[in-house]
Amino acid sequence: xxxxxxxxxxxxxxxxxxxxxxxxxxxxxxxxxxxxxxxxxxxxxxxxxxxxxxxxxxxxxxxxxxxxxxxxxxxxxxxxxxxxxxxxxxxxxxxxxxxxxxxxxxxxxxxxxxxxxxxxxxxxxxxxxxxxxxxxxxxxxxxxxxxxxxxxxxxxxxxxxxxxxxxxxxxxxxxxxxxxxxxxxxxxxxxxxxxxxxxxxxxxxxxxxxxxxxxxxxxxxxxxxxxxxxxxxxxxxxxxxxxxxxxxx
Ligand code: ADP
Ligand code: MG
Numbered sequence: 001x002x003x004x005x006x007x008x009x010x011x012x013x014x015x016x017x018x019x020x021x022x023x024x025x026x027x028x029x030x031x032x033x034x035x036x037x038x039x040x041x042x043x044x045x046x047x048x049x050x051x052x053x054x055x056x057x058x059x060x061x062x063x064x065x066x067x068x069x070x071x072x073x074x075x076x077x078x079x080x081x082x083x084x085x086x087x088x089x090x091x092x093x094x095x096x097x098x099x100x101x102x103x104x105x106x107x108x109x110x111x112x113x114x115x116x117x118x119x120x121x122x123x124x125x126x127x128x129x130x131x132x133x134x135x136x137x138x139x140x141x142x143x144x145x146x147x148x149x150x151x152x153x154x155x156x157x158x159x160x161x162x163x164x165x166x167x168x169x170x171x172x173x174x175x176x177x178x179x180x181x182x183x184x185x186x187x188x189x190x191x192x193x194x195x196x197x198x199x200x201x202x203x204x205x206x207x208x209x210x211x212x213x214x215x216x217x218x219x220x221x222x223x224x225x226x227x228x229x230x231x232x233x234x235x236x237x238x239x240x241x242x243x244x245x246x247x248x249x
Contacts, residue, residue, distance in 0.1 A: 015027070017060070027064075039205075049205065052175055087167060087169035091179065140158060140159060172203075
């Protein structure tokens with residue numbers, strides 16, 4: 001157990017990854033508090049997705065530390081990191097199209113690592129009520145028996161968020177969750193994020209500044225793998241460095 005400031009759920013320090021000598025993430029440090037929604041913005045190629053890949057164990061860091069509630073994530077495997085309470089959503093939704101909303105959520109319900117887990121798993125009342133609760137949170141309560149194939153792109157994104165929420169992660173990471181969504185769906189997604197941070201921390205990568213303003217506790221502006229600016233939305237929006245490299249375009 002490393003020393004960990006109890007005010008932080010996640011402490012990223014000196015995080016670096018080098019791909020053939022190119023540092024996609026370069027000595028990056030940032031700290032996430034409980035119930036915080038941290039938004040990472042920055043130009044294409046800034047290293048945003050790579051930061052999430054490093055935290056969730058998909059990409060091996062070259063150096064640095066990622067401390068999650070006292071555990072060093074950089075020495076853990078991807079499945080161990082999920083088990084420790086870190087959920088990650090990728091850019092494209094990956095739901096099971098042929099299964100219903102209910103079944104997609106049920107499949108994601110944590111039932112341990114037992115070999116017989118999937119076979120002995122029963123739809124008991126606790127599971128059902130949890131699925132209904134999650135479905136309500138993600139605005140799909142009325143569509144529980146609908147096949148995922150019939151959902152809109154936005155509804156599929158919400159379903160995938162629900163599939164992560166049902167595992168009750170303490171840290172949820174979302175890569176461009178509102179890309180391709182309608183304005184109305186974006187508003188509802190902001191509402192969804194503001195609900196779910198009551199019980200966890202969230203890291204979101206996003207480009208839509210209106211959406212960022214609706215959800216961000218703090219914003220980190222990434223540029224060439226480093227922090228260019230960090231703070232409230234208002235602070236980073238008015239930072240001349242940010243205006244020059246990013247918002248000014
Ligand atoms: P962003 O999400 O901010 O648009 P990325 O994190 O996807 O940026 O990529 C940052 C940089 O790292 C890009 O130049 C990209 O080409 C490079 N990169 C990302 N992953 C790899 C990899 N596995 N191998 C080599 N280069 C990579
Ligand atoms: Mg990206």
